[in-house]
Amino acid sequence: MEQYKQEFIEFMVDSEVLKFGEFTLKSGRKSPFFMNAGGYVTGSQLKKLGEYYAHAIHDKYGDDFDVLFGPAYKGIPLSVVTAIAFSELYGKEIRYCSDRKEEKDHGADKGSFLGSKLKDGDRVVMIEDVTTSGKSMEETVPKVKSAADVEIVGLMVSLDRMEVGKGGVKCALDEVHDLYGFETNAIVTMKEVIEHLYNKEYKGKVIIDDTLKAAIDAYYEQYGAK
Numbered sequence: 001m002e003q004y005k006q007e008f009i010e011f012m013v014d015s016e017v018l019k020f021g022e023f024t025l026k027s028g029r030k031s032p033f034f035m036n037a038g039g040y041v042t043g044s045q046l047k048k049l050g051e052y053y054a055h056a057i058h059d060k061y062g063d064d065f066d067v068l069f070g071p072a073y074k075g076i077p078l079s080v081v082t083a084i085a086f087s088e089l090y091g092k093e094i095r096y097c098s099d100r101k102e103e104k105d106h107g108a109d110k111g112s113f114l115g116s117k118l119k120d121g122d123r124v125v126m127i128e129d130v131t132t133s134g135k136s137m138e139e140t141v142p143k144v145k146s147a148a149d150v151e152i153v154g155l156m157v158s159l160d161r162m163e164v165g166k167g168g169v170k171c172a173l174d175e176v177h178d179l180y181g182f183e184t185n186a187i188v189t190m191k192e193v194i195e196h197l198y199n200k201e202y203k204g205k206v207i208i209d210d211t212l213k214a215a216i217d218a219y220y221e222q223y224g225a226k
Contacts, residue, residue, distance in 0.1 A: 001196065002059075005188050008052045008158075009196045013207060015045055018159070018193070020212055029223060032215040033190070035159050037074055037129030049158075050081030054089050056187040057082070057125055057156050063092045065123040065153050067116060070098045071140045074129045076114065082127060097124075099143050118148040126155040131172045131184075141180055152182045159193070160186035163223040171225035190216075 012018035016039055023034035040049050057068075063086075070079030079096040086094045095116035118124070124144060128136065137155070144150060155176060165172035173184040194216065197208040208216070 001192055004052060004055050005192055006196055008187050009193050010202065011048060011052065012159070012193075013197075013202070015039055020207065029163075030219075032212060032219055035130050035161070037078070037158060046077065046081045047085070049078070050083075050085035051089065052187055053078065053082040053127060053156060053158070054085035056185065057086070057127075058090055060156065060183070060185045061125055061154050063090055063094075065094065065125050067095045067097050067118065067122050067124045067150075068127050069118075069124050069140075069144055070096070070127045071136050072099050072114075075127055078127050078129065079115070099140065112143065113147065118144065118150055120149040122148060122150040124150050124152050126152060126182075128155065128157045130159050130161060131155070131157050131176065135166070137176050137180065152180065154183035154185060157184075157186045158188070160189040162190045162225055163220070164225050169225070174225065 009018075012035070017037060018033065018035050020033050023031050025031050025034075037049075040046055068079040068083050068086075070076050076098040079098055083094045083096040086092055097113055097115040097118060100112055100114060126137075126140070126144075131137070141152065144152065155173070157173070160171065160173055162171050164170065165175040167175055170178070173186065176182075177184045194208060194213070198213055199206060199209065
């Protein structure tokens with residue numbers, strides 16, 4: 001596993017963004033792990049987060065794109081910090097764009113979008129925290145496609161939960177890929193998280209022990225992508 005992936009897993013744990021226990025998800029599923037990107041709140045956390053996203057995006061998509069699009073609300077800071085990191089790490093100026101939940105009907109920046117306008121010919125990378133069901137893409141992709149004649153290069157999320165999406169067979173990222181035809185990737189997958197943390201001491205504590213591993217395995221027996 002690449003070094004930046006190992007560091008990102010530890011960063012999620014240190015930031016208390018990735019937690020283990022028992023959690024009820026929006027879908028109603030009882031999960032032994034939970035990831036909340038809203039837990040990144042400090043300047044140093046956001047700076048590092050942008051760097052990890054930029055690294056993963058550059059790793060998967062290179063730098064032949066023009067815009068980072070982050071769906072409201074969590075995608076807004078993600079697109080901003082990643083655009084900054086991409087400039088600093090790779091010397092490429094990428095514009096950021098996000099949608100508004102409610103259209104603004106006044107001022108110089110009125111309309112449905114924040115940040116850069118989308119222009120014909122733009123190559124766009126979508127950026128999200130985590131995709132569980134793919135529902136956000138149902139709302140976002142048509143908005144982006146109707147704004148201009150753009151090409152969506154791909155989607156990058158921070159964590160692939162590797163559980164079935166709405167179709168009940170494939171994971172949400174694979175469903176998005178099949179539905180829209182663009183690549184989907186994550187900085188890390190839950191498989192990589194487990195591989196890195198299982199029965200290994202980190203800062204004096206074993207985060208995923210045998211008991212928790214059994215709970216995760218049972219969860220994937222029920223909800224894991226086939």
